[in-house]
Structure formats: structure tokens, C-alpha cells
């Protein structure tokens with residue numbers, strides 16, 4: 001459905017779409033940021049699961065009235081990117097000069113809403129990301145219980161997944177971006193309000209997305225900046241090809257474990273609300289050959305951990321793998 005029109009054409013960006021450096025692409029519901037790689041449609045979006053049907057009434061007023069008086073985690077970013085970092089790895093100080101790219105605050109939902117509504121372009125953007133837990137009000141609890149758990153449990157059983165680990169609710173500003181990363185859990189991503197573009201890459205794209213070392217706070221995130229790609233440092237990023245879709249309220253996207261995904265809230269389309277369902281993986285299945293890319297990524301992660309631990313210094317890992325491979329394996 002997205003129309004690729006040149007933003008300076010007749011339909012140029014409307015007043016509320018800030019001049020985006022790389023340009024924007026018109027979509028029927030708003031604008032998408034333009035990136036350097038080709039994309040094709042995600043083949044399957046689940047539109048009839050009724051997974052979060054009761055939540056389709058969760059507009060901000062309803063949430064303010066019913067979310068209860070708990071504290072919520074809100075992230076701030078000076079730009080549009082909310083690049084996740086692992087606080088524990090940050091505390092380990094393995095990467096001495098790491099500066100967190102976003103700050104975090106906790107606040108009541110009503111306080112969040114006030115700040116969220118008075119936001120102006122140029123101010124730090126906000127992204128509420130919080131686990132749905134039993135601190136919420138009764139109406140939300142009832143809605144939550146009325147999610148289509150029957151369907152979820154049938155999929156979980158059919159694919160031998162582990163337990164549901166968490167449901168997070170995400171409330172983002174239009175234009176917010178979660179940069180490309182992978183998670184180590186299966187994920188059913190449900191869109192509740194607004195329009196979210198998801199760009200997916202299969203696990204074997206590891207070689208073109210150059211994830212940070214596992215001990216880095218940005219473990220599982222790509223070093224490639226989609227807004228300003230550094231092809232000198234990351235030459236294979238030139239070969240990126242993604243799958244994209246724009247999720248509408250009620251849509252569910254299956255994001256398989258180890259699949260890379262970039263998520264952005266459409267510009268000019270208002271705030272977004274999403275709920276994800278992360279599942280731990282089930283019991284390790286029989287190793288089958290040829291090895292699936294997911295298995296190779298897991299192997300690489302284990303090798304990095306073992307070798308870093310054994311060397312006692314992450315900066316010796318590169319030289320060791322060079323000595324092992326150069327002129328011998330490559």
C-alpha cells in the first residue's frame with residue numbers, strides 16, 4: 001500500500017512532518033523514513049487473531065483512567081532513535097567510554113501523559129515501555145484476561161515454545177524508531193493503536209548487520225546506522241535487503257527468535273501503542289544438519305562468551321580469531 005513518491009513532489013511532506021534528513025516516503029497513513037536498502041513486503045501479517053481485541057479500546061484516555069497508580073518506565077532520546085542498552089553490561093564497565101544513547105525515568109501514567117501531550121519537535125522524544133503486570137486497574141486486568149489466550153496457547157504448544165516471559169506495552173511518539181536488533185525470544189507483536197512500520201531481516205543477515213560484541217551494552221543491536229551507514233567499517237551492509245510492513249490496529253506480526261527487526265512509528269500519524277508477547281524457547285531440539293542460521297548465531301554468541309572469559313579480556317578476542325582464521329580458514 002505504501003506509495004513511493006518523491007517527498008518534494010506535489011505531495012511534499014505536510015507541515016507536521018519535520019524535514020527528515022534522508023527523506024520520507026508517503027504511506028496512506030503517514031510518512032516513513034527512507035533507507036538505503038531495498039525492501040519487499042512481509043509475506044504474512046496476522047489480521048484475524050483477535051489476540052488483543054479487548055485492547056483496541058485502549059486509547060490514552062482509557063489507559064489514564066484504568067492503568068492504575070503504578071510507576072512506568074519512560075525512555076528519553078535526544079534524537080528519534082531509542083537504541084536499547086543493557087544496563088547490567090553498562091555497569092560491568094567492560095566498554096569504558098560507553099555513553100547511554102537514551103535516559104530513563106519512572107513516573108505515574110498521568111505525569112507521562114502531560115509530558116507526552118505537551119511535547120514539541122526538538123524536545124527529547126519519549127517512549128513508554130513497561131511490563132503489563134498486576135499493578136494495573138481492574139478494567140485493564142479484565143481486558144488482559146480476555147486476550148485470545150486460547151490461540152496463543154495452541155501456537156505455544158504446537159511449536160514447543162517455553163513459557164510466556166513477558167508482555168510489554170509500548171507507547172511511542174510518531175516518528176520514534178527502535179533501531180534494528182534481534183531478541184533471543186519468540187515474539188508475537190500486537191499493534192493496538194496507530195501505525196508501526198516493521199522491517200525484518202532473517203538471522204543469516206548477521207554478516208551484513210555487524211552486531212556489537214556480546215559483552216557490549218548494545219549486545220544484540222546492529223552497529224549499522226540506517227540513517228548514516230558507514231560502509232567503510234561495515235561494507236556488507238550494502239547487500240541488505242529487508243521485509244517491511246506497516247501494522248495497523250489489530251494486526252499481529254510474528255517476529256521469530258533471532259530475526260532482526262527495526263520498528264518505527266509512522267511520521268504524521270499520531271502516537272502508537274503496541275503489546276508484545278515474548279516466549280522463552282522450548283527445550284533444545286535435536287541438532288539437525290545443515291545447521292539453521294539461528295543455531296549458528298547461538299554458536300557465535302557462545303564462542304564469544306567462552307573465548308572472552310578464557311582470555312579475560314574482550315580486546316584480545318579479535319586478534320585470537322584472526323590468528324586462528326587468517327591464512328588458515330580464510
Ligand SMILES: O=C(O)C(=O)C[C@H](CCCc1ccccc1)C(=O)O
Pocket residue numbers: 084129170177178181183187189261263264274276
Ligand atoms: O517487541 C520487540 O521485540 C521490539 O523490538 C518492539 C520495539 C521496542 C522494543 C524495545 C527493545 C529494543 C531492543 C531490545 C529490547 C527491547 C518497538 O515496538 O519499538
Ligand SMILES: [Zn+2]
Pocket residue numbers: 181182183261
Ligand atoms: Zn525486539
